[in-house]
Amino acid sequence: MSKSENTRQFIVEKTAPVFNTKGYAGTSMSDIMSATGLSKGCIYGNFENKDEVALAAFDFNHNKVNEHMKTRILATDNSIERLLVYPDTYKNYFKYSYLQAGCPILNTSTEADDTHPRLKERAIKALNFWKTSIENQIKRGIVRKEIKEDTDPTEVAVIMISMIEGAFMQAKVTNRNTELKIAMGFLEKMILNLKL
Amino acid sequence: MSKSENTRQFIVEKTAPVFNTKGYAGTSMSDIMSATGLSKGCIYGNFENKDEVALAAFDFNHNKVNEHMKTRILATDNSIERLLVYPDTYKNYFKYSYLQAGCPILNTSTEADDTHPRLKERAIKALNFWKTSIENQIKRGIVRKEIKEDTDPTEVAVIMISMIEGAFMQAKVTNRNTELKIAMGFLEKMILNLKL
């Protein structure tokens, strides 16, 4: 890894949580400078502009969540257990430092939907990826005869994502997780109900 | 209504949709000026600072949604029908101009949770108000023997709010309402299932 690749990665790592908490419009170049301890010249030497830093930061945040879910899911085999990883993870979101600032998809979607087309595009792709992941888990479960075959993969995926994001929003703003626990408890019941 | 009260109201009406689309950090004084067609002196003559305009704009946006829901709910009598007003309204959110820019609670929550304590407080109160409204509708339904008496009012309220907000977020960012329709369809089934 070259020097510049290294600092580029460093800048992304350090600014990713800042963008996730302050948002795109709320994060300034001086925020980026103080978060990294680097000069303006250095940052513009590695990124074309603030936009590029923001996009890389989103990718980093989203990737981190994805990696975590992936390893947890692949640690289990049964389809029902795999689906249960989602409510189980988000139920205790405060335990995971990279979720403290909130879900990157949720934050980015609500800010960028009317203002920042490129970030919006990233959020849409992330949502689609998440949805098809869940759908595939369900299809796999049906094939493996672990999930009822009349289950609608899309419906379950949409309900799971909606519930998680909606409950997460409430947990973040209220600083309590009673609502999140109730919603995730319901999701667990729903998932267990898919069992063949 | 005095002149100043009049223009104050005018400023709030004109800027409310701007704050809801661009967010607090994304809306500038010049945005406020061009949205109202008024001078800086006029705006600062009626509001102490940008904060006060933002808070008044949130109240306006939230109130508008509340008023609409209230009249639709009071137009029905049966508790199940009253609960169904929520999925029925949000299913066709694009029909209501004041929801085009998104749900004010969702937008404000995700932006202000880490940055703007006063807006955050408003969002929390709005969420609590919504939650108790739904809980009360369910309690009323149990008393009137329209809803199963083993129904947990809080659980239903949390699920409804989570589902609506999560699905709404997806609809806004993807510019399509397939997910919203699926989620609201599920909510309808769930509500009908509470019928005694």
Place this chain on the structure above:
DNA sequence: CAAAAAAAAGACCGATTGGTCTATTTTGTA
């Protein structure tokens, strides 16, 4: 070890930010 190339620092730029203050206009009232 010297020269060339790459990377980082920071002075500097015009534009825009939120906000102030005075001049002007509009309004209500005597």
Place this chain on the structure above:
DNA sequence: TACAAAATAGACCAATCGGTCTTTTTTTTG
């Protein structure tokens, strides 16, 4: 209709915004 008071306009302010450019430092390479 004259005058005081309220309301609006807009010039002006320092600070900050995103971004450029030259200088200095660090690294690579012959």
